[in-house]
Amino acid sequence: MSRLTQVFADLQSDKRRALIPYVVAGDPSPEGTVSLLHSLVDAGADILELGVPFSDPMSEGPVIQKGHERALGNGMSLQRVLGMVAEFRKDNDRTPIVMMGYANPIERFGYEAFAEASAGAGVDGLITVDLPPEEVDAIDGALRAVGLDNIFLISPTTPEPRVQKIVERARGFIYYVAVKGVTGSGQLDTDEVARSVSLIREKTALPIAVGFGIKDAASASAVAASADAVVVGSALIAEMEQKAHSAEDLEEIQIHGAAVQLLQSIRAGVDSSPS
Helix, strand or coil: CCHHHHHHHHHHHCCCCEEEEEEECCCCCHHHHHHHHHHHHHCCCCCEEEECCCCCCCCCCHHHHHHHHHHHHCCCCHHHHHHHHHHHHCCCCCCCEEEEECHHHHHHHCHHHHHHHHHHHCCCEEEECCCCHHHCHHHHHHHHHCCCEEEEEECCCCCHHHHHHHHHHCCCCEEEECCCCCCCCCCCCHHHHHHHHHHHHCCCCCCEEEECCCCCHHHHHHHHCCCCEEEECHHHHHHHHHHHHHCCCCCHHHHHHHHHHHHHHHHHHHHHCCC
16 A cells, blocks of 8 residues: 555544645755655644746746745755655655656656656655646656556646546546635635535545645635645745745744744644544
């Protein structure tokens, strides 16, 4: 049983929802990313979503775009991200890591080489934002060969036939985008999220994670009432950015602490949601 399958099974047995924080590898610094991941797990993360820095992250809002820019300015590459995962795995072999990125760096790496390197580092799944299900055959075969889950996004505007095609190809879980537009934008309509999640459940037994638009404990609690997992990203990165600008000469652990504190409150919100 894969780490992702095990985590969702354990949480379902305990009637709990998964909490999935997203951070950009190398932001605020490459040296601190592994420590940040461990801190997020200690704060209540069940699964980690690690963004692969890219020069044109088209689905990201301004907050996460800045995170990508900072990470690239820090010299990040896909190879370095995989090294961070391998370093994390020296002390944590339980928490699943899903990498979220764009097709171009993976294509340049080579699908088979990327899949083998990812599995060797300890990656559990991949979200390729700009690779639609009609174009995934090559990479999906490479991922499947090494036991990695291929995770797809479904948005409020995804047509029903396309939803069916996605759930037939997806493994690990389904990622439902709760708001139209880029990360960190739009108004979260939790009633609409619940309706959409219910419709997706009619087509798949895979767990459904909901992200985009979740900013605090209240929004996380509301989403957790219908979803199997809650994803939070922009809010965490914004907290760290604000903390970094609040004073000079802050240690990175203090900057991380802003994200950790927010994640702890969101964890409480998720756990307070009716199961």
